[in-house]
Amino acid sequence: MELSQHSLHFTAETSSNGVLVRDFAVGEVTGALWSPAAAASVRAPLVLMGHGGGNHSKAPAMAGRAERLVNGGGFHVATIDAPGHGDRPRTPHDEREIALMQRKMAAGEPVGEIVVRYNAHLAERAVPEWLATLDALQELPEIGAGGPVGYYGLNMGTAIGVPLTAAEPRITAAVLGLFWYDESLAESARRITVPIEFALQWDDEHIPRPTGLALFDAFASKEKSLHVNSGGHKELPRFEADSAVRFFARHLTVNGLTV
Helix, strand or coil: CCCCCCHHHHHHHEEEEEEEEEEEECCCEEEEEEEEHHHHHCCCCCEEECCCCCCCCCCCCHHHHHHHHHHHHHHHHEECCCCCCCCCCHHHHHHHHHHHHHHHHHCCCHHHHHHHHHHHHHHHHHHHHHHHHHHHCCCCCCCCCCCCEEEEEEEEHHHHHHHHHHHHHCCEEEECCCCCCCCHHHHHHHHCCCCCEEEEEECCCCHHHHHHHHHHHHCCCCCEEEEECCCCEEEEEEEEHHHHHHHHHHHHHCCEEEE
């Protein structure tokens, strides 16, 4: 059965810090939906959030950003496990690429070429999954088919989010960053015209500064903001998550109301 034919099924539910978290599945794709606990059934904008490489849909960083978006902006936030991540099985191709990446990292060799190649492969698989998941999410009354949608993803979340945003007109604003320039990815970026906020670490030990700047420059958006902070790849300041909340509040709501 095609993934697009599957509906969304909730499989577990927890609540804390004013946030309701509902695990779900769309076919074999697993994910989670964060909503305001006091108003989980109230219509609100949806933010899709992609995780980084080696992580999963409910990793601590993902949960922290989701809680900020829910409590700070009143949004619904959906995440899914990328192929080969979380509890989803890896293919032999996944295993080969990951093993090669780990060997090079252990030897202190650059891994950018492998990361770009492997993440492009993951994006080919993940973008259709996101599209089917969005279809299923919009069948929920608290989200609906006509509500605004944003996308938030860093690292591998950008490698998947750029082609996803380019392909999906329902996404009207995106927060991205911390990724390399690649001509294929840049080709997708040139098709994106929605508002963009892009994060870049000035001293990133993995992503050469010119390549991060070149990817930002490739977006065709008339409104795009570059957020540059000092520090290494894993030192993105926590306040950038608060900036993302304000960004989505500007572009997915008007005076606090759904647009």
